[in-house]
Amino acid sequence: MLKLLKNLIKEPMFVIGSFLFLTTILLGLLGPSLYTAVPEGGPYEAPSAAYWLGTDNLGEDYVALLLRGLQNSLYVGFMAGIIATTIGTLVGLFAGFKGGIVDDILNMFTNLFIVIPSFVVLVLVSASWPEGRSLTLIAVLIGFTTWPWTARSVRAQATSLRGRDHISLARINGASNLQIIFKHILPYLASYVFMVFIMQVASGILSESAISMIGLGPIGEGSTSLGVILNTAKNQSAITYGYWWGIFPAAIVITVIVFALYLLNNSMEGVFNPRLRK
Amino acid sequence: MQNNIIFSAQNINKFFGHGRKRVCAVNDVSFDITDGEIVSIVGGSGCGKSVLAKIMLGLYSPESGSFLYKGKPIVNTRDHWNEVQSVFQDPFGCFNQFFSIRTQLKDAFGILKNKPSKQEVDKRVDEALLAVNVKPADIEGKYPFELSGGQMQRMLLARIFALKPKVLIADEPTSMVDACVRANILDYLMKLKVELGMTIVFVTHDIGLAYYVSDRIFIMNDAKIVEAGRPEDVTQNPKSPHTVRLLEDIPDINREWIKK
Numbered sequence: 041m042l043k044l045l046k047n048l049i050k051e052p053m054f055v056i057g058s059f060l061f062l063t064t065i066l067l068g069l070l071g072p073s074l075y076t077a078v079p080e081g082g083p084y085e086a087p088s089a090a091y092w093l094g095t096d097n098l099g100e101d102y103v104a105l106l107l108r109g110l111q112n113s114l115y116v117g118f119m120a121g122i123i124a125t126t127i128g129t130l131v132g133l134f135a136g137f138k139g140g141i142v143d144d145i146l147n148m149f150t151n152l153f154i155v156i157p158s159f160v161v162l163v164l165v166s167a168s169w170p171e172g173r174s175l176t177l178i179a180v181l182i183g184f185t186t187w188p189w190t191a192r193s194v195r196a197q198a199t200s201l202r203g204r205d206h207i208s209l210a211r212i213n214g215a216s217n218l219q220i221i222f223k224h225i226l227p228y229l230a231s232y233v234f235m236v237f238i239m240q241v242a243s244g245i246l247s248e249s250a251i252s253m254i255g256l257g258p259i260g261e262g263s264t265s266l267g268v269i270l271n272t273a274k275n276q277s278a279i280t281y282g283y284w285w286g287i288f289p290a291a292i293v294i295t296v297i298v299f300a301l302y303l304l305n306n307s308m309e310g311v312f313n314p315r316l317r318k
Numbered sequence: 319m320q321n322n323i324i325f326s327a328q329n330i331n332k333f334f335g336h337g338r339k340r341v342c343a344v345n346d347v348s349f350d351i352t353d354g355e356i357v358s359i360v361g362g363s364g365c366g367k368s369v370l371a372k373i374m375l376g377l378y379s380p381e382s383g384s385f386l387y388k389g390k391p392i393v394n395t396r397d398h399w400n401e402v403q404s405v406f407q408d409p410f411g412c413f414n415q416f417f418s419i420r421t422q423l424k425d426a427f428g429i430l431k432n433k434p435s436k437q438e439v440d441k442r443v444d445e446a447l448l449a450v451n452v453k454p455a456d457i458e459g460k461y462p463f464e465l466s467g468g469q470m471q472r473m474l475l476a477r478i479f480a481l482k483p484k485v486l487i488a489d490e491p492t493s494m495v496d497a498c499v500r501a502n503i504l505d506y507l508m509k510l511k512v513e514l515g516m517t518i519v520f521v522t523h524d525i526g527l528a529y530y531v532s533d534r535i536f537i538m539n540d541a542k543i544v545e546a547g548r549p550e551d552v553t554q555n556p557k558s559p560h561t562v563r564l565l566e567d568i569p570d571i572n573r574e575w576i577k578k
Binding site for chain 2: 206210
């Protein structure tokens, strides 16, 4: 374990990625409570000493908005990531381990979900949702539409483990199927599943931003996400009027989080997979 | 006579794959194995000997023909594994890398119907370790990747000493270890037979080893048993050309590699 950590620290990608990611997480978690609200100014005031990143159409300080948006976006990303990774991992493990008819049925379901474009489903469900869409709803929708990719890759890995001798030994030790899956297959896949989880978080944040951007994201008090900020700016034609501070900071924050997650994922692959180790 | 037959196979077949890729792994094989004997199954790679071992272990079931354990077909595999246990070929791949050896040896008791108490399990694990000449303190808190291949193979045998099954299927237990360890493992197999009266099915590609330990030898080639008999008969008067080939392949110290 310690050796693994040492290897990770040697990797510059990991150091940069984790630094960026931890910073964004800390900002998202603590920012909104630490950064006390600045009194409202006029609509679209340019960045100044009082409003570091200017104000929005209602005269609210952009720094405060961004911090709240970051918190909400991370919430959606993690929630979607957890849902997608859990469903995908369970489906993949059972399909890969059981094989035969169970595999065929689960595989059919997975493929069914893969061929349905998840973004279209997201748009349709969001648009037809009767009342206010909460952050949680969006997160659950994203989670339920992105799990098939996890399921596919976990299935492939589980299939290759199924024939190993330690599984046969566990069987003749009298281990039940559940025990074999969770004690003898899952630990071998844990690092892989963790990497998949990171990617799912990143794609969750991106999907949320995308759907919010077209105006189908969370609505209601306190559900300002980074995507919603972009959407508001777009609705107010911020770019046309030259209010760049309405678009760029939010876009940059999204890019930085996703970039940090990609860096983390890449660097971990180099450590967990000995063949890629330098 | 009928009572002490452990395994009885009548024209069993086992196939893998579908359609054109269908491969026959065990083709129309029949044999009886009686109580207390050591039977070796000898053959080259891919001859179906491991599949046959897995059929005996109940991990595979034959597609046609009848396969009986003590006169009954294998229905409940858990009951079967109470009495029939196995040692596998690759000692490194046999243990879960995420749990300590001792935990895994204790886990093995999960298959027993009358599960012994915790103290009893600890005692039996210690005894089993001593039986394979390993001090229990030596592996305390150790994980599989911290042991050598020979030690790991002994851990697999310790598992057998701890469980004391009636039948042991040893699937190439010696093919991945060096020569000294190999001799050790054969000693332990003899010990299991003599002290515990175990019936042992020894799967190997080395007819020389089989000759030393077995009461009977089955020679397999291309999914069939081509010859069966006492080791002396099989080695002195081989009837099948495959047996002759296997015998010729035994390395001989006195033989020159290339005839000049």
